[in-house]
Amino acid sequence: MTAASPFEQIVDYANRADPWPLYEKLRAQPVWQEADGTFVVGGFREIDALLHDPRISSDPSNLLPEYADKAPPPDAPGELPNALIRTDPPRHDTLRRITMRQFGPPHRPDLIDELTPTLEAIVTRLVDGLAGKDDADIVDTIAYPFPVEVITELLGVPPEDAPRFQAWVEPIVNAFGDPTPERWRARTDAFKQLAAYMFDLAQQRRGDPGPDMISGLVTDDGPEGRLEGGDLFATLVLLLIAGHETTVNLIANGWLTLLRHPEALRRLRTEPDFSIRLVEELLRYEPSVHFLPNRSAVADIELGGTTIKKGHPLVLVLASGNRDPEFIPHPDRFDPDRTGNMHLAFGSGIHYCVGAPLARLEAQLALTQLAKRLRDPRLIADPPPYRISPILRGPTHLPVAFSGVHPA
């Protein structure tokens, strides 16, 4: 039996709390070919180059037949096409433009900016809820409910339905960590139910539209038309899940990192605007999405002395790129004063995270409130327990003790 490759060790749940030394091993070689034929890349420049390379595909149909089990099955057989994260141009570009019309510039440039006071109010109320306690799980009380409330508000999903879709989201997200046939099946079932839920909601909005994104998507005709049928539901499911899952991790990983770096926590309390660069450094240092699986090349690519073969699965380890000393000086140093902080936390190229501006704002507001309002916060468990997924990496719970809550 051969020793486990760095990537196999990264995926191993035993290493979830501290994958960083494994990423360093990964970077010893620009491109790895795993025993099963998967290619893995962990250097900043190499990942960045591949994310701008027109030979790289996100469409699972470009995988060779023998790798079909590496990608998730079609989201719901016969019903849902691939969402935009699993498509290539020109289809990807069209889906993305139609979606962005309801979310940002140039069509709705003020949406996120105008939402800022609402974000502030939500997180203030959630932190108010900690008053009178000595300890709390920051995931359950802040990191999870905050982005969930925001995305339901933005999409126009009734907030009281949150527990329902949480039950569907969990199997969808977990399947990627350690794919087994059972997990894929559970994922497909959950997807069907979530899509059916979205179908009802979309029908309802069509008749009675509001200012939310779902209403926009089902009523507004842009120059390229609307999303119809499966494209609409695949997109809605994606927006709902991607709209909060990653932000939960960003806030939880961020708060954990602050408690491990008391000087940064102190500065966040006292220095105005400190949260801006702090969150950028958190994104680099503790990103929510550790790698992009399920890409492939449509033609052989020479990179770092290796050939990435056409049709093989390709994994881009963003979190490793963020710690690449060839690109970032002293990458293992958590340094919120870094200027020119470029990182891969939101990917790069045409699939750059749609929700990045929202995630940044949410993290800035949530962490600032926690820092300013919790008195003497202390980690109860370090490391905290982690979620299964090596991709969407973050704590399941983040128990913290404190000595009271300052008023807002």
Place this chain on the structure above:
Amino acid sequence: MRVVVDLTRCQGYAQCAFLAPEVFRMVGDEALLFDPVPSDEQRVKVLRAAAACPVQALRVDLADDVPVPPIEPARTSGGDRARGEGRIVVVGASLAGLTAAETLREEGFTGSLTMIGDEPAEPYDRPPLSKQVQTGWASSTDTTLPRRRDIDADWRLGVAATALDLKHNTVSLSDGTDVAFDRLLVATGVRARPWPVAAEADLDGVFTVRTRADAAVLRERLNAGPRRVLIIGAGFTGSELASVCAELGVPVTVAEAGPSPLIGALGGVIGRISAEIMREHGVDLRTSTRVASLQGEQGRLRRALLSDGTTIDVDVAVVALGGIRNVEWLEGSGLAVGMWGLACDAGCRAFDASGLVTEDVFVAGDVARQPQPVFGYQFLAMEHWGNAVTQARVAAHNMISDKTDRWPHLEIPVFWSVQFGNNIKSVGVPPIADQIAVTQGSVQNRRFVAAYGYKGRLVGAVSWNHGRWLDHYHRLIEQAAPFPLPYDVTDPPVDGSPVPAEFPERVLPARDATVVVTGHDPSERQATLIHSSPAASGSRS
């Protein structure tokens, strides 16, 4: 507060436009316009935008930024004498000049620094002058560049450099004074080429757009609702101004001597696409047409006679015929100057007229002309924003470094233009190409990338609303990749076969004699410049 965006780096991720929508605005798919002087209440939003930029293309003035603890000077190896005691003079208070000054201080230069500029203002950004300033969206023509750091310089603004004496290492100024230097940086840039008939150029209503003052007057006239605007020349500036007129609803005629717009920079295939777009936006585009004369009444422009025999009534004419390099002040200096600029080596050291490299005089920005190893060591003059920045950094570094620590300026040119809602970016040197092939996307939808090849090698690429792909081509050009691309891509064009790139015949600087060579023994041989340009008597900095 002050902001500038390096649109060479920008890939249109729109993070700034999300976070500070009153300051940053997306046009079409990926073009970005910004207000260079946002109000102070926008500060936090602008800082969020600057931090969020995925390619870190936003620069905010030091005074407005989040304070960071000081960092010790970066490098200290070599060149210590020049770092500590030297006197450095920068002629040209421009983007290149300012960038060089900041780099000098960043690298630990503690000697005296003098900044000389013929305009009265501190260095400012020019691209907005033909875009958001003309549409009236940018709050003013004040596009003063933000400072990354304090440069502690002696500013001599509003005075032009008139001569360079290399025997005594002094620069003479228009106010009659001389400034001595140990190291000199020439960053005098270009000025707008004026309308060649002086009496017509003097008519009220005839403009060029290069300076802040030019832009302010033009903005006023466009805003006053002229009957028709005539734009002479459909290069990038002319095309952008046509776009502004269309946006403002001002009737506009564009007269272009060549067969299509943008033909000099991007060739006829791309030029025809540009022509279609112009016409769709109601621009009266006349290709292969020259302006025979500009005619006025009581000193005011009234009409223009075109070479197609028609006469059009116009109140405003914008002369967009490119630039003239500001080298006249150097003509007696013995340096290698000509209409193509001041030649230098890849380390930005100026050549003298004989082609020998000087030790004390460096060049950067639009006025520089340097050998580009990637393109067969051809001398290239790169009049691009990004080049002004990168070349200035290399020049500044080399000015205070020992020869063992000098950097070559190996920049692959990149430029951009925003017109009619389209973001056009180019990398490499398309005009040397013989062929062009669409590689990705759809020309019909105006979202595509095309590659340029010369004798089977990739030499350039242009993206049309597809800028996020351009980095790929940038790398390929640096690697001397073959043309056409020998592999499949995810979004292949309907027809990707190479066709002639259709560039006009190039004027090669080598064709005209610019020097006379005298002497017989190797020790006496010398080249002396011949000055024939009528502009030679002028002086600019």
